[in-house]
Amino acid sequence: MKTLLVTGGCGFIGSNFVRQQLQTYPDVSIVNVDKLTYAGNLENLADIENDPRYRFERGDICDREFIDGVLDSAAIDSVVNFAAESHVDRSILDSGPFIQTNIVGTQVLLDASRKANISRYLQVSTDEVYGTLGEDGYFTEDTPLAPNSPYSASKTAADLLVRSYFHTYGFPAVTTRCSNNYGPYQFPEKLIPLFISNALKDEALPVYGKGNNVRDWIHVLDHCRGIDAALRNGEPGEVYNFGGNSELQNLELTFKLLDALGKPRTLIRHVEDRAGHDFRYAIDTTRVEHELGWKPQMDFETGLRSTIDWYLSNKDWAERIQSGQYRDYYETQYGKRLA
Numbered sequence: 445m446k447t448l449l450v451t452g453g454c455g456f457i458g459s460n461f462v463r464q465q466l467q468t469y470p471d472v473s474i475v476n477v478d479k480l481t482y483a484g485n486l487e488n489l490a491d492i493e494n495d496p497r498y499r500f501e502r503g504d505i506c507d508r509e510f511i512d513g514v515l516d517s518a519a520i521d522s523v524v525n526f527a528a529e530s531h532v533d534r535s536i537l538d539s540g541p542f543i544q545t546n547i548v549g550t551q552v553l554l555d556a557s558r559k560a561n562i563s564r565y566l567q568v569s570t571d572e573v574y575g576t577l578g579e580d581g582y583f584t585e586d587t588p589l590a591p592n593s594p595y596s597a598s599k600t601a602a603d604l605l606v607r608s609y610f611h612t613y614g615f616p617a618v619t620t621r622c623s624n625n626y627g628p629y630q631f632p633e634k635l636i637p638l639f640i641s642n643a644l645k646d647e648a649l650p651v652y653g654k655g656n657n658v659r660d661w662i663h664v665l666d667h668c669r670g671i672d673a674a675l676r677n678g679e680p681g682e683v684y685n686f687g688g689n690s691e692l693q694n695l696e697l698t699f700k701l702l703d704a705l706g707k708p709r710t711l712i713r714h715v716e717d718r719a720g721h722d723f724r725y726a727i728d729t730t731r732v733e734h735e736l737g738w739k740p741q742m743d744f745e746t747g748l749r750s751t752i753d754w755y756l757s758n759k760d761w762a763e764r765i766q767s768g769q770y771r772d773y774y775e776t777q778y779g780k781r782l783a
């Protein structure tokens with residue numbers, strides 16, 4: 445039996461990862477540590493919360509005593525760190541929580557994991573650490589780090605701490621960097637779930653600037669398979685990039701969403717551009733294909749359709765998480781009120 449400590453498992457990617465691990469590996473058990481910020485929703489894992497192989501612990505990755513206690517309470521083999529402040533626009537408004545959770549939280553986890561002598565640590569990072577591309581080219585694992593937003597700067601700082609722990613202490617850490625994820629359970633502040641949610645209410649879709657910025661979209665379950673491959677078969681000290689090979693301008697994507705929902709393009713509003721807006725992200729996945737045998741399996745059209753269908757069938761989920769009502773669910777399950 446392998447026991448994983450997953451942090452941020454109540455968020456978008458973390459909850460998909462926890463579910464996929466429990467479904468794929470009968471010998472895996474998981475302790476999920478999550479602070480339950482606005483982005484963390486216990487309901488995301490309601491279907492597996494009674495699985496005897498799963499345990500939830502509410503807490504902050506910046507709290508060393510708490511993390512030491514969790515690591516002492518179970519024979520943890522590996523740590524997978526998803527916990528983060530993850531939204532670029534929020535980091536532009538206030539970088540404080542990003543510095544705290546993304547950098548200090550990572551340092552606490554690294555120190556606690558090193559003391560607990562775990563066999564593998566995986567840092568879930570982002571392609572945004574590489575900065576921006578122009579019209580051509582791709583990020584590889586050797587692209588110099590050049591973050592442009594407070595969010596990506598905080599993720600880069602965390603990656604460099606991870607790198608330093610490998611070089612200084614021989615700490616068995618692996619880092620993954622991925623492009624834009626989409627799929628079920630994504631908080632409706634990111635482009636795809638926000639635009640679906642607004643379009644369903646016939647509200648405006650705020651496209652930043654001209655809408656010609658390019659993102660590479662990957663289905664969240666493909667990303668989770670990549671993290672799993674890097675966790676099991678990656679080399680300590682190495683970095684692995686994952687991408688979906690599905691580049692789209694934001695405006696092209698917005699047209700696809702509106703067409704699929706049968707909504708008019710008149711809902712589009714061009715609004716002020718994001719400050720320091722990275723123009724384009726795209727990933728060269730040669731390394732993970734050769735070394736981990738990984739390729740994205742979900743083609744974008746199928747993935748987008750199934751994602752739209754999920755949001756259509758779970759309109760109340762989006763409403764509950766946007767209005768903070770998911771707090772009631774925590775109270776029912778744990779008998780305590782979230783602040």
Ligand code: NAD
Nearest residue numbers: 452454455456457479480481483484504505527528530625
């Ligand atoms: P998310 O915002 O949906 O979830 C983050 C989770 O972390 C939430 O459950 C939140 O409650 C928890 N959390 C925040 N601060 C915490 C703290 N101090 N202690 C414990 N838990 C805390 O984020 P996501 O989109 O699922 O991203 C997960 C990870 O993947 C992040 O590290 C992010 O940088 C990285 N990533 C995201 C994408 C993407 O497209 N979403 C792409 C590449 C990498």
Ligand code: DAU
Nearest residue numbers: 530531532570572622623624633634635650651652657694
């Ligand atoms: O590339 C990986 C990164 O992808 C992750 O590290 C981040 O955690 C994740 O949030 C995501 O960052 P982006 O900033 O690319 O995602 P977002 O959904 O916020 O924006 C996608 C694009 O859409 C971007 O060019 C900005 C634009 N946008 C976004 C929003 C929310 C709009 O035009 N209007 C909007 O309202």
